[in-house]
Amino acid sequence: MQLETYISDLLYRYECVTIPEFGAFLTQRTSATLDDATNSFYPPKKMVSFNEQIQKNDGLLTHYIADLEKIPYEVASEKIAKRVNSIKSYLTQGETVTFKNIGDITFNVEGKILFEPIYQLNYLTDSFGLSQLVSPKVSREVYKEEVEAIEKVIPLTITPEKRKAKPYFKYAAVALIALTLGGLVSSRYYIEQIEKHNQIAQEKAFQQLDAKIEQATFNLNPLPAITLNVTKQSGNYHVIAGAFRVEDNCELIISQLKAQGFNARTIGVNKYGLHEVVYGSYETAEEALQILHSIRKTHNEDAWLLVKDLDLVN
Template sequence: MNTTANYIGELLYRYECVILPGFGAFLTRRQSATIQEGTNTFYPPQKLISFNSQLQNNDGLLANYIASAEKISYTDAVAKIQRYVLSLQEKMAQGQRIELSKIGTFYTSVENTLQFEPLQEVNYLTEAFGLQSFASPAITREVYKEEVEAIEEVTPLTFTPEKRRERPYLQYAAAVAVILGVGGFFGLKQVSDTNISYNNKEWQKANQEIENRIQEATFEISNPLPAVNLSIVKDKANTESESDSNISTTVSKKFHVVAGAFRVLSNANQKIQKLKKQGFEAHLIGVNKYGLHQVAYESYENRPEALQALTKIKEQENSSAWLLIKE
């Protein structure tokens, strides 16, 4: 049994044109829902099927579909289509009517032309699946209108307005809702003000912490530039002031464990006094190329001794301490 017509019907659900090679093409066109006024019948949207005998070239759609459905080769599918077309042409030559399942009927007219009548019972529009045509009885508005007018003449209709029952509890509920709304507003405002005040305090605290870290900034330099020894002539008053503060600006040792670098000299002096209270022989070791006053925990004559001190300071005091070597 050749099921080519069934395959054509399945493809008409998906495509607007399905060609039966050597015979013709089935075309579909969308039609919107319609109402037949004479019979008050409603028809859902559908695909209208037409046939064009001029389109006979094989586009591969039907053959590929048959090959995939029946698990056969494309060549076998084409051969099956050819046998089906030959059987149709033989029946048409004998003057028989050919009915394709769920598609329509073919026959030869008196003028010996091929005619096609589509089947109306099948709707190939998937969007209208399940919708059927139905007839609705005509609405006789005028008949009912005359009956109502006749009744009104005999017994006039009067409408009594409905009295609404008072519901005082709704007023109380509305008043409570207003009070709760106002209270909630002020409560939210208080919470918002508290959050703003807290955020401002935290912001000021963070800024102060950042300022302190900047003043005590320590720069780790893997290969620092050698220090430049400058001979500065100072007046007697300045010399006496510096001697009173016990701050040494002349360093003869080569290896220095750096505690920090400060842009302001007074901050560097404060750092020195703090380190001295902790038991270190802290002192200034000059100004680096960034214009910062460098403060050392201590200075040493040889590298092993300096490295040992650096390791101890990094573990116990300041992990950012580093070793400066001045030639």
């Protein structure tokens, strides 16, 4: 009977496998380790140890052997006892008993069991497929010492004549710093203006919800229609015609606006759950404000401007 094979199978699933009247193999999970001497990385694993004080039969090993060999429990128990007697006989004679893929067991001078684990097999199933990794040593300090040694032999200096001959390095550095600071200030100012404009526009739209949007209608002023050559459908500046809770109402409004010469469309749902319809979208703020002014004057005085990057939202 290959007792060590059965024990090895059980060590994958259990932390304690007891051999009745002999002792127990125990496993304990350890984290990944690094051997500085060999630059080797070891994955997490189960460390195997042996405790001869645990000898009471818990039935785990016996039931496992009985199920695999299709024999009664009592017969399996007798086979284990016979194997244990054989192991003890070898140990008494000073021999080493090897449990394959587990470890070696011997008696010391006091007659106590000594166990030396074998690391050929990792019983931690979470680390299946992970192996030892050896990485070349990175010698950063060595390179630093070499540079310091070179500097001592050949000092790096800049004479006053060289500094006078190439003054443009100083001006180039100053210009680079100025451009960087200017770009940061401009970018920050632009972002703050967009956020401020969005907040004001959204608050105004929210205040008009109960009066206009809940009815899911869109009333156009009885003013003369205007014809605008609006072809652009890209850009972050959107002239809003209205916001509607019922999406079907958007199609009716879009059809009316297109009939009047606008490139109307929807740009999605805002944070209030309303579908927004735009007269059009524009690349620059100047163009959008010009269109908005004309629409408010001759078509819809409640139109407003929304600044939003639709690509970021999508």
